[in-house]
Amino acid sequence: xxxxxxxxxxxxxxxxxxxxxxxxxxxxxxxxxxxxxxxxxxxxxxxxxxxxxxxxxxxxxxxxxxxxxxxxxxxxxxxxxxxxxxxxxxxxxxxxxxxxxxxxxxxxxxxxxxxxxxx
Amino acid sequence: xxxxxxxxxxxxxxxxxxxxxxxxxxxxxxxxxxxxxxxxxxxxxxxxxxxxxxxxxxxxxxxxxxxxxxxxxxxxxxxxxxxxxxxxxxxxxxxxxxxxxxxxxxxxxxxxxxxx
Numbered sequence: 001x002x003x004x005x006x007x008x009x010x011x012x013x014x015x016x017x018x019x020x021x022x023x024x025x026x027x028x029x030x031x032x033x034x035x036x037x038x039x040x041x042x043x044x045x046x047x048x049x050x051x052x053x054x055x056x057x058x059x060x061x062x063x064x065x066x067x068x069x070x071x072x073x074x075x076x077x078x079x080x081x082x083x084x085x086x087x088x089x090x091x092x093x094x095x096x097x098x099x100x101x102x103x104x105x106x107x108x109x110x111x112x113x114x115x116x117x118x119x
Numbered sequence: 120x121x122x123x124x125x126x127x128x129x130x131x132x133x134x135x136x137x138x139x140x141x142x143x144x145x146x147x148x149x150x151x152x153x154x155x156x157x158x159x160x161x162x163x164x165x166x167x168x169x170x171x172x173x174x175x176x177x178x179x180x181x182x183x184x185x186x187x188x189x190x191x192x193x194x195x196x197x198x199x200x201x202x203x204x205x206x207x208x209x210x211x212x213x214x215x216x217x218x219x220x221x222x223x224x225x226x227x228x229x230x231x232x233x234x235x
Contacts, residue, residue, distance in 0.1 A: 044229060045162075050223055111161045
């Protein structure tokens with residue numbers, strides 16, 4: 001069964017510090033997708049990134065960067081020069097290529113990491 | 120603008136009452152989903168629907184019901200059989216009916232349900 005672990009429940013950093021959010025996953029599939037979502041205090045989940053299992057290149061988008069390492073089953077998320085607006089709960093999620101048999105490819109979420117950026 | 124809307128944002132219910140949460144999307148997405156989120160927890164799937172007039176149970180369907188009469192609408196009813204309904208409910212949709220593992224789920228703003 002697929003599983004996503006976000007060991008950091010809560011993190012607090014001072015503005016302008018860099019912070020890394022960890023995500024470790026378990027899957028028996030060789031083909032899968034990993035996602036990161038941001039949930040600000042308003043509640044809506046905002047899609048940040050999708051990465052397939054065959055693409056281990058790191059990705060950078062502005063202050064955000066993602067490090068995917070299949071050898072350690074990790075897909076970590078780094079925010080550089082954090083800002084107060086980055087305060088949110090961040091979720092990592094996994095979708096396997098194996099058809100679940102229930103009619104849909106299930107998306108499994110970690111429990112999230114609450115990031116607080118202090119001014 | 121295209122997107123997913125959920126209403127109401129806050130909902131209060133007395134014990135023993137059924138209540139219906141609305142989810143509407145104008146993205147022309149095939150599949151729609153309902154998730155429940157409890158404090159400090161990830162999202163758990165309640166129901167999903169890949170096409171109109173069809174839906175499937177997720178991991179925690181007991182005490183909930185849904186309908187999919189229109190492509191753009193997927194209302195969730197929390198029934199009196201749901202023992203602990205106080206939670207945050209999120210609706211999502213995907214373009215390809217969830218038939219591709221590459222599908223990205225896009226979420227609405229959520230409804231916070233409180234049972235008094």
